[in-house]
Amino acid sequence: MSKENYIFETKNLSKFFRDPVDFQALKNVDISIKRGEFVSIIGSSGSGKSTLLYVLSTLDTDYEGQIFLDGEDLSKKTKNQLAEIRNAKIGFVFQFHYLLPEFTVLENVMLPALKLAKYPEPEIKKRAMEKLEMLGLADQADKRANKLSGGQQQRVAIVRALINDPDIIFGDEPTGNLDSKNAQNVFDTFKELKEKFGQTILVVTHDMALAAQTDRSIRLHDGEVVK
Numbered sequence: 228m229s230k231e232n233y234i235f236e237t238k239n240l241s242k243f244f245r246d247p248v249d250f251q252a253l254k255n256v257d258i259s260i261k262r263g264e265f266v267s268i269i270g271s272s273g274s275g276k277s278t279l280l281y282v283l284s285t286l287d288t289d290y291e292g293q294i295f296l297d298g299e300d301l302s303k304k305t306k307n308q309l310a311e312i313r314n315a316k317i318g319f320v321f322q323f324h325y326l327l328p329e330f331t332v333l334e335n336v337m338l339p340a341l342k343l344a345k346y347p348e349p350e351i352k353k354r355a356m357e358k359l360e361m362l363g364l365a366d367q368a369d370k371r372a373n374k375l376s377g378g379q380q381q382r383v384a385i386v387r388a389l390i391n392d393p394d395i396i397f398g399d400e401p402t403g404n405l406d407s408k409n410a411q412n413v414f415d416t417f418k419e420l421k422e423k424f425g426q427t428i429l430v431v432t433h434d435m436a437l438a439a440q441t442d443r444s445i446r447l448h449d450g451e452v453v454k
């Protein structure tokens with residue numbers, strides 16, 4: 228199959244909410260993301276973008292159809308296996324960054340790696356500093372997260388998402404809370420990650436000017452991919 232080419236694939240992916248009424252939020256979604264692609268998901272409010280990202284990121288396992296990450300069928304995994312896959316292979320950037328305000332920038336970036344515990348702490352610290360440097364944030368490392376500007380905090384959240392060298396980074400409106408200059412800054416960061424490191428990125432945005440800067444847009448309408 229397409230294991231080598233696609234880092235991520237869905238087949239006939241559907242999602243139903245049962246409460247308060249039966250409602251199909253995703254309808255037979257088939258998408259394929261190539262390694263190193265920077266893809267945006269667009270569509271009006273309520274079209275299913277967040278639902279799709281939530282299911283793709285393995286946080287919601289109540290779906291029908293299949294999701295393949297690196298050729299592995301996620302629908303066949305246990306909760307524990309999914310948690311491992313998520314920690315090791317998936318990075319998230321949300322609209323609100325969820326940095327721990329009382330912790331330093333460096334500590335925030337290190338946390339997901341300490342949780343994964345693949346490397347000893349000094350190694351994690353070194354890797355975190357390298358990544359902060361990569362995005363021009365090394366001089367902020369020892370500041371408390373709540374001392375940074377909104378745009379800087381969101382870029383720290385991107386560094387945090389990168390710490391375990393994920394196969395793919397998901398963003399759900401990561402610029403939704405930023406002014407246009409900072410939003411552009413965040414997108415420039417994504418572009419840099421793609422161009423320099425071949426990072427695969429899937430980002431929801433309703434900003435068409437930002438979406439136009441990605442390799443390709445997938446449009447959702449009423450839970451369906453618009454052809």
Ligand SMILES: Nc1ncnc2c1ncn2[C@@H]1O[C@H](COP(=O)(O)OP(=O)(O)O)[C@@H](O)[C@H]1O
Pocket residue numbers: 244245246247250252270271272273274275276277278279
């Ligand atoms: N937990 C839920 N229970 C019931 N319906 C939901 C739930 N979450 C989302 N929905 C519905 O699913 C549809 C898609 O929502 P969402 O994925 O959040 O849209 P988007 O992110 O594109 O704005 C909407 O009609 C929304 O009301």
Ligand SMILES: [Mg+2]
Pocket residue numbers: 276277278
């Ligand atoms: Mg949403």
